Amino acid sequence: MDDSVWIMSVCVLALSLNGRSIGFRLKEKHYCLSDDINPYLKFATKTGYNLQRGTLDPESLAPEGCEPIQFWHLLRHGTRYPSRKDIAAFGKLPDLQRRILEADSELCDGDLEALRRWSLGGLNETWNYIQTPEGDLELLELAGRFKNAIPTLLGKPFSNDSFKFRHTKTQRTEASARAYAKGLFGEESDMVYMPRPLDPDPLIKFYDVCSKYQREVKDKPEALEEAKLFAEGPEVAAMVARMSKRLGISLTLDYVETLYDACRFYKAWMPSEMSVWCAAFTPDDLKIMEYCEDLEYYYESGYGHVINYESACPMMKDLLLHLSNAVDGRSVPSSTFYFGHSGALQKMMARLGLYKDAIPLTHEGFEQDRLWRTSRHGIFTTNLAFTLSKCTGEREFWVTLMVNEMPVQIPGCPDTAGCSWQDFMKIYGQYENCDFDVICENEKEYYSSSGSLYYLHFLTKAFFLLGNVPFLWS
Numbered sequence: 001m002d003d004s005v006w007i008m009s010v011c012v013l014a015l016s017l018n019g020r021s022i023g024f025r026l027k028e029k030h031y032c033l034s035d036d037i038n039p040y041l042k043f044a045t046k047t048g049y050n051l052q053r054g055t056l057d058p059e060s061l062a063p064e065g066c067e068p069i070q071f072w073h074l075l076r077h078g079t080r081y082p083s084r085k086d087i088a089a090f091g092k093l094p095d096l097q098r099r100i101l102e103a104d105s106e107l108c109d110g111d112l113e114a115l116r117r118w119s120l121g122g123l124n125e126t127w128n129y130i131q132t133p134e135g136d137l138e139l140l141e142l143a144g145r146f147k148n149a150i151p152t153l154l155g156k157p158f159s160n161d162s163f164k165f166r167h168t169k170t171q172r173t174e175a176s177a178r179a180y181a182k183g184l185f186g187e188e189s190d191m192v193y194m195p196r197p198l199d200p201d202p203l204i205k206f207y208d209v210c211s212k213y214q215r216e217v218k219d220k221p222e223a224l225e226e227a228k229l230f231a232e233g234p235e236v237a238a239m240v241a242r243m244s245k246r247l248g249i250s251l252t253l254d255y256v257e258t259l260y261d262a263c264r265f266y267k268a269w270m271p272s273e274m275s276v277w278c279a280a281f282t283p284d285d286l287k288i289m290e291y292c293e294d295l296e297y298y299y300e301s302g303y304g305h306v307i308n309y310e311s312a313c314p315m316m317k318d319l320l321l322h323l324s325n326a327v328d329g330r331s332v333p334s335s336t337f338y339f340g341h342s343g344a345l346q347k348m349m350a351r352l353g354l355y356k357d358a359i360p361l362t363h364e365g366f367e368q369d370r371l372w373r374t375s376r377h378g379i380f381t382t383n384l385a386f387t388l389s390k391c392t393g394e395r396e397f398w399v400t401l402m403v404n405e406m407p408v409q410i411p412g413c414p415d416t417a418g419c420s421w422q423d424f425m426k427i428y429g430q431y432e433n434c435d436f437d438v439i440c441e442n443e444k445e446y447y448s449s450s451g452s453l454y455y456l457h458f459l460t461k462a463f464f465l466l467g468n469v470p471f472l473w474s
């Protein structure tokens, strides 16, 4: 199950109403991707990690005089193949290729030549949702960079006491966890313990077990009304008309979606090569597609609906638990890694107050500046890294946050470079209480008041200990 599947279909449905072709040609200078030395590479949630990540600076993880004692890392899986349905749609591309090459298009010679050379390759439906080799590499290299930045924590040999890995029940998050482990431990990574994934996972996929979220957002098309209105609006209609003219063929709507996916997926799979299907779009067209996606995710996982971020309280509580344990001197494990999906990352970011626009995003807001940009905070391998340090001097305990290896001001903290533990708890301490089942109006209890996550940790630990003391059973 992937969040983006039915979301994209909202855009597509509306787009199909607007496709039309215009059969004349102007002699003017048209956009040419092959000549563009700085092409537009912000493809919303299907952007390859290395196209938009930051450059990790160890100094911004922990300031001078501070020693990291706790690391908490929540990650989206890496670059993957599309869904079965979207891969099937790629089957239309060879025919589109032929028709565009035969048509009187506005494409420059370089783009036409690249289009002539393009082929579908081995892509087939059995690859649905599988992580790509580039995706594995994204995680492997990222782990290596974090290890270099905090060798005292991440450079240790593997032990259950120091490291906790957890992924969801999908190939792509497991592959991500494995690649990350390899980046930390190299050939020794085989011994890294990955607990059997839970399905549903009440921590990494908290939204799957939140009834209110399912009812009011996930299963309710009206929840994404703003995205639909934008997709049916004048900007998108004009874009489809422009693209039809540009390519010299009459585009219906699902074609634009398939072209967009072809453009951004091939770029994510092979970031150092030109993705020829992007030549179908001008940078302005790509910005329209991007806004459509930003709107969808804003309402599916961002500030668009309160339950989106309220449902993130188990994750928030888990973070606070790990950090406060370390502050209290109970730092086991010292590093925690969770491998999940875009829904968890974005909801958690909204709970933290990140990328919050003063004015909500709507179908009329395309021209406005915005902080909510999934091309920055929703790409493949998107990751939220909290580092807690013990410092000499006044600071005592210090928390920093990195999103995609870029330092980020913790919302509400007076300091741009991080947060004192006191300030951090003033802002977020309220989330130590998580009435998840009340918030989500769950009939089945996932977290009763006593059955907090801490309690669950405790139980697991207790059973583990008991299981290792045979005489207790005899």
Ligand SMILES: *[C@@H]1O[C@H](CO)[C@@H](O)[C@H](O)[C@H]1NC(C)=O
Pocket (backbone or CB within 6 Å): 158, 159, 160, 191, 193, 464
């Ligand atoms: C880590 O814990 C798991 C489950 O309790 C156990 O099977 C595994 O052997 C442990 N690994 C190490 C290296 O201690």
